[in-house]
Amino acid sequence: MNAESMYQEVILDYYRHPHNFGTLKEPSVQADDSNVSCGDTITIQLLIEKDIIKDIKFTGKGCAISQAAVSLLTEQVMGKKVDLAFALTKKEVLDFLQVPISPMRLKCALLGLKVFKIAICKYKSKEFLEEDELK
């Protein structure tokens, strides 16, 4: 890995100009989490209609790796079916980044995925509890 390899254009571009950064007016669900030791924080909001991710936005602060990774993730899951998006793996997220991530920085790169999965779980449990039979 040379000096800039972990910080190639793609990461810097997404860090400096993140896609899907911001908040939704009426999100179906939202989740947040942080890496306490780094101070990385991420909040994700989802708008889900008919089992499809219609819109996704995130806010957060932290290192370039964490912020670029979550921004890339939002693009990948946009418009996808909830179950399909939920199947997203760690490896896929690391692949989007197109650069090798050192072991110490894995937590940064994967924080967005963690928050996204928490959001989907929250959405699913909400949906489940709202089913007629349970009311």
Add this chain to the structure above:
Amino acid sequence: MNRQITQKMKVKKVNKKNNQFNQKNIRKEFPILSIKINKKNLVYLDNAATVQKPKCVIDALQTYYLTSNANVHRGLYALSEKATEAYESSRKTVAEFICASSKEIIFVRNTTEGINIVANLLASKINEGDTILLTELEHHSNLVPWQILAKKKKANLLFVPITKEGLLDMQIAKKLLQKKPKIFSFTHVSNALGTINPVKELTYLAHKEGATVVVDGAQSVGHMQIDVKELDVDFFAFSGHKMYGPMGIGVLYGKKELLENLEPVLFGGEMIKEVTQTHATWNDLPWKFEAGTPAVSDAVALGVSCNFMLEQGIENIRKKEEELTEYAQSVLGKIKHLKIYGPSVSKKGPIITFTLGDVHPHDISSLLDQEGIAIRAGHLCAQPLIEKLGVFAVCRASFAFYNTKEEIDALAKGLIKVAKVFRL
């Protein structure tokens, strides 16, 4: 006796005073300094976290296990006597190193464990409504043990604030001490800003109000002369690995007259005198506070590291590190977007804490790592303090006397590269 020890050490210091370091030879004593990291020469600038070890300390560990290993204070055979002799003579060396007596040196694992033990030792003296005074400069290790004690006893925890420059506000310190805290625990040198606190003055003021004084010496012992008698502190805790000794060994110094009247907090072998099925009496100082088999090899090597520092001359070490800090402050100060926190060089230890524009310190550290440069990034185990600086993380470069100006130039070059990568 103590005066004699102090005298002896002063003579040693004078003998070394005019000796200049031969940087090349010094670095040869530290084999790890010549390894490569990411195909670059290692530039190790995280000395406040731990310093590298000289060959003599590494050898001492091996020699102990090759020639002297047995359990201490137990066996009535030559090898056990040899181990005990090595262990106890190291305690004497460490005691002389900080101008204490051997009875006042309790071997522990590290500073953190030392402070935890003091908090437990003093717990019986704390009642509901009492005050424990700390400062805003504290490392988590001199904060959390007191938080727990305060919660358990419903005591108040108060903090001496820092000025904009990062020094303790002495006016407020005096006022807070007038509230007659039972304990005043503070760091000698801040691990986050480098601030050197006026220990002697603070101790004098605290004693006047009846407080017991506990000092976190983790960041001072490896860098400056310590004389606990002159400072008059009641307890002083430090780690071996920050003063060229091995990890896993540290020291809790306590005044003999205090230790004699305190109950131990760890129980078992070694710390007892006589045991029946229902009762036990305690061993003499300092063993009363050392339960179980100690880290003998590490303790022996710690004595070697004390002698290593004395051979270099503690004044020489301090002078060299001040020079390096001064140089780094001027070189880094010239980098655009770089902001340095904390007091001026003469008022701090060999520590430079900084941020670079809006680049996250972990990104800075990762990029520097690619150049073989090791610095610390994050909240430096002092979260409340870093938040007070108005940031959520910082970078810290910290020096030892074996560092060079060329290494600081490499750091500066690395930081300029970071700024370029991040398009600052």
